[in-house]
Amino acid sequence: MMATDPTDRRALAEGLRRRDPELLDQLIEQYQFRLFRYLLYLTSHRERAEDFFQETWIRVLERGHQYDGKSKFEAWLFTISRNLVIDWQRQKKMQSLDTLTDSAQEQPLQFADTHSPSPLHLAMSGQQGSRIRASLEQIAIIYREVIVLRFHEELQIDEIAKVMNLPVSTVKTRLYRGLEALRAVMQGGAA
Amino acid sequence: MTFIGDGSNHQEMHLRAQRMIAQHHVEGLSQQERTWLDAHLQDCPECAGAAHSTEDALRALRATSIAFPSGLASRTQFRVRLRAEQLQESEPRSIAVWAIAGVSWALGIATAPHVWQLFAWMGERLHVPKLVWELGFGLWWLIPALIAGAVLLAESPRQRFMGSWQRR
Numbered sequence: 588m589m590a591t592d593p594t595d596r597r598a599l600a601e602g603l604r605r606r607d608p609e610l611l612d613q614l615i616e617q618y619q620f621r622l623f624r625y626l627l628y629l630t631s632h633r634e635r636a637e638d639f640f641q642e643t644w645i646r647v648l649e650r651g652h653q654y655d656g657k658s659k660f661e662a663w664l665f666t667i668s669r670n671l672v673i674d675w676q677r678q679k680k681m682q683s684l685d686t687l688t689d690s691a692q693e694q695p696l697q698f699a700d701t702h703s704p705s706p707l708h709l710a711m712s713g714q715q716g717s718r719i720r721a722s723l724e725q726i727a728i729i730y731r732e733v734i735v736l737r738f739h740e741e742l743q744i745d746e747i748a749k750v751m752n753l754p755v756s757t758v759k760t761r762l763y764r765g766l767e768a769l770r771a772v773m774q775g776g777a778a
Numbered sequence: 779m780t781f782i783g784d785g786s787n788h789q790e791m792h793l794r795a796q797r798m799i800a801q802h803h804v805e806g807l808s809q810q811e812r813t814w815l816d817a818h819l820q821d822c823p824e825c826a827g828a829a830h831s832t833e834d835a836l837r838a839l840r841a842t843s844i845a846f847p848s849g850l851a852s853r854t855q856f857r858v859r860l861r862a863e864q865l866q867e868s869e870p871r872s873i874a875v876w877a878i879a880g881v882s883w884a885l886g887i888a889t890a891p892h893v894w895q896l897f898a899w900m901g902e903r904l905h906v907p908k909l910v911w912e913l914g915f916g917l918w919w920l921i922p923a924l925i926a927g928a929v930l931l932a933e934s935p936r937q938r939f940m941g942s943w944q945r946r
């Protein structure tokens with residue numbers, strides 16, 4: 588079930604409300620790569636991404652009744668996983684993704700531990716993978732996230748705004764800046 | 779936002795073109811904007827290079843594959859099923875607790891005047907100060923909520939324990 592058209596989404600919402608185990612198994616299979624990839628980009632930490640992956644699906648089970656079937660399932664799924672990451676950061680008495688940004692200049696700080704072995708390096712294989720990895724690690728998390736959601740996960744701008752709980756205009760600004768940053772670092776890497 | 783105009787300044791045209799290259803990927807371009815950009819890219823190697831490098835960066839990003847941890851999906855499915863069973867078990871119990879608390883509360887309201895009189899009569903007979911038997915009456919009102927709260931508090935550490943046990 589791809590859950591792209593409204594009928595499928597309604598059926599999906601109904602299944603989640605019933606906590607249908609077969610449906611959940613199917614969804615885990617279907618969205619495993621996308622969710623893990625998003626969490627890996629978000630956390631830059633493989634083990635943490637695995638933990639959040641599991642926690643996200645537990646939350647999907649517990650809060651399935653909250654999915655109304657009006658929006659894309661993957662947008663709702665990413666929202667849940669993102670909130671888990673933010674909650675975890677708050678529990679660790681760290682600042683949230685957005686508060687790490689200097690709001691005046693949108694010059695974000697990286698929250699990933701830059702001294703630890705690169706998890707993206709471990710996760711991405713091949714020469715191409717390492718070039719992308721090196722490039723992405725140079726891009727601040729707030730830009731990296733919108734880039735991944737837009738160009739990897741193919742979400743629409745309004746869907747990204749929902750996932751990130753941000754105004755559409757902010758998402759657009761981050762996309763423009765992120766795209767420029769990606770192009771610049773990729774060009775720099777290739778030179 | 780439109781970048782089309784009669785800008786004679788070359789620098790300005792490059793800036794417009796470069797903004798439009800990004801806009802094409804982020805929001806999309808109108809047919810008019812697309813035509814203008816295509817024409818500019820044909821004449822301007824610098825902007826054409828920028829357009830290509832943006833395309834290349836996005837193509838490379840999309841082509842990236844991530845090594846997915848083996849067994850993560852099946853471990854997650856197992857954990858989700860366990861949690862579903864746990865929820866199925868605990869749900870009727872929670873409903874029963876809330877139902878009992880609700881019925882007790884409704885009965886409490888219905889019988890409140892009689893119980894008030896009973897507390898007043900007992901207070902008088904036992905020579906208990908008025909404040910004490912009034913507090914006793916208040917406590918009697920809180921009993922259903924206290925029971926429900928105690929059951930829920932007893933339930934949550936068990937769930938936390940089950941949750942951590944199921945991890946991995």
